[in-house]
Amino acid sequence: MTRWLALVGIGEDGLAGLSPAARARIDDAEFLIGGKRHLAFVPRSAAERIVWAKPFHESFAQIEGLRGRRVTVLASGEPLWFGVGAKLAGLFGPAEIEVHPHVGAFSLAAARLCWPMERCALVSVHGRELDTLARHLHPRAKLLILSADGSSPGAIAAFLAARGFGASAMSVFERMGGPAERRLDGTAEAWTHGPVDELNLVAVDCRAAPGAAWATCAGGLPDEAFEHDGQLTKREIRALTLAHLAPFPGAVLWDIGAGNGSVGIEWMRAAPHARAVAVERDPERAARIARNARALGVPEIAIVTGEAPGALADLPAPDAVFLGGGLSNPATIAACWAALAPGGVFAANAVTLEGESVLADLHKTWGGETARLSVGRAEKVGPYRGWRPSMQVTCYRTVKP
Secondary structure, X not given: OOOOEEEEEEOOOHHHHOOXXXXXXXXXXXXXXXXXXXXXXXXXXXXXXXXXXXXXXXXXXXXXXXXXXXXXXEEEOOOOOOOOHHHHHHHHOOXXXXXXXXXXXXXXXXXXXXXXXXXXXXXXXXXXXXXXXXXXXXXXXXXXXEOOXXXXXHHHHHHHXXXXXOOOEEEEEEOOOOOOOEEEEEEOXXXXXXXXXXXXXXXXXXXXXXXXXXXXXXXXXXXXXXXXXOOOOOHHHHHHHHHHHOOOOOOEEEEEOOOOOHHHHHHHHHOOOOEEEEEEOOHHHHHHHHHHHHHOOOOOOEEEEOOOOHHHXXXXXXXXXXXXXXXXXXXXXHHHHHHOOOOOEEEEEEOOHHHHHHHHHHHHHHOOEEEEEOOEEEEEEOOEEEEEXXXXXXXXXXXXX
């Protein structure tokens, strides 16, 4: 059965690059929807043309109103790579929508450079903050970046240079796959090309100078990686906490009493598309979480300024909950446990006797595992060095049956 909605990826080669099945969905459409550039590839026909609305999201209601009619949406290249396809697929699903992908910008750029795609980070700064790139920076990384506009290459070059990656080789590809395709090459620190065509992709072969600013995705970043006011889950404890929480792609974490956001930020860095909600009652600390998240490449962290359990209403259901604060409030614990899906992880840390008592009760009621950590650091003791112990921390973890 033919689905009523078709999503057709189209490249700079226009109709000539489409499969017969994709051409048929365009030729048979009652309604053609897309940007002006994409619609210009298609000769006039009896189909009614609809240009994307501004604001963009209003177009989805328009498409909803055409349900059951023959509708074809035109999009760039591979529409399920940072494209409109993800939104349409979420709204209508495979029973209603038929997708015809085209060779997209990532594939074309990788082919031009002979880069194995499985070794590349595929990133977009179109409609996203440039700070997102920080998550992907490391020596020898290969980045393929969809630009926001013609100024993106210059902004990316400055971003790289400021973080000690100025020697990175950059290639900008304009209007790939069509007669106007053009390539520009250089390094981030010596990027002299002005604004380029709006339709471009930036490829970066990362080369780090000694002392370059980058951070591993493994749990337990140095404490100095975070701006904080002393309210910080220390590095060694944080590494164990993240191991307890077990982040996985697409999973949602509630970080309650987030402080400077270190646990939620590292959760998001640890797995692709992992999401975190940082709940923090202090507005100054909430602002600090946002700064830390931008610096470490996850500016999309959700920050809720308020006090649990009231602040937990209407949040996305969690796959894991971490209580960095709130152990003194039984209502917060109960609300977190109720929201947690079966198989979800609940973790909490305590440094006080009162907090330990709560964790002991939870262990007795819910089972799980409890560990007590004591970390000592070598410090100067007069002319010598000695161990300076920090406060002991009790760490609790359980899985909801």
